[in-house]
Amino acid sequence: MLTIDQATYDAIVAHAKRDHPVEACGIVAGPEGSDRAERVIEMVNAAGSPTFYEFDSTELLELYKELWDRDEEPVVVYHSHTATEAYPSVTDINLASEPGAHYVLVSTREHGNNEGPVEFRSYRIIDGAVTEEEVSVVPSLTRSES
Incomplete structure (x- = not known):
């Protein structure tokens, strides 16, 4: 199960809506080994x-250096689908290179960058196998939710 706080959920959704009709992408970092999605890092869709x-390769390299320096890791890798459901495509599955990460997809197909709900789903993708997981959005993260 992915547990994220409301502010993180809102930031991911806002990024997806703002970038529509281009797919948005980013990472939510957290302390190594914690599974705590704490810091949203919006990336450029190269x-x-x-x-x-x-991901822009130079930007991604700089991000990984920063994560290393801060003892962080990608807890969530997210992107949006602008015209299809929030389910990983074959390309998404093939590019999934963080076996410990939650892969979040946000579909903006219904309302685009206008007001209205989005489809927000999370998956584990390991060795090409896709498993959907529950998403729990909480007011704030506590130590017991890590």
Whole structure:
């Protein structure tokens, strides 16, 4: 199960809506080994595409250096789908390289960047196997929710 606080949920949804019709992408970092999604890091979709996302390689390298220095790791890897459901595509599955991460997909297909609900789902993707998991949005994270 992915447990995130309301502010993190809101930040991911806001990023997805703001970038629509281009797919948004980013990472939520947390302390190594904690499974605590604490720090939203919006990334640039280097592909600039409504159907595909790609992290900028230079930006990603700098991010991993920063995570290493802060003893953090990617707890959540997120991106949006602008015209399809929030389910990993074959490309998404093939690019999933963080076996410990939660892969969050936000579909903005219904309302785009306008007011209205989004589809927000989380998955574990390990060796090509996709498993959907429950998402629990809490007011704030406590030590017992790590």
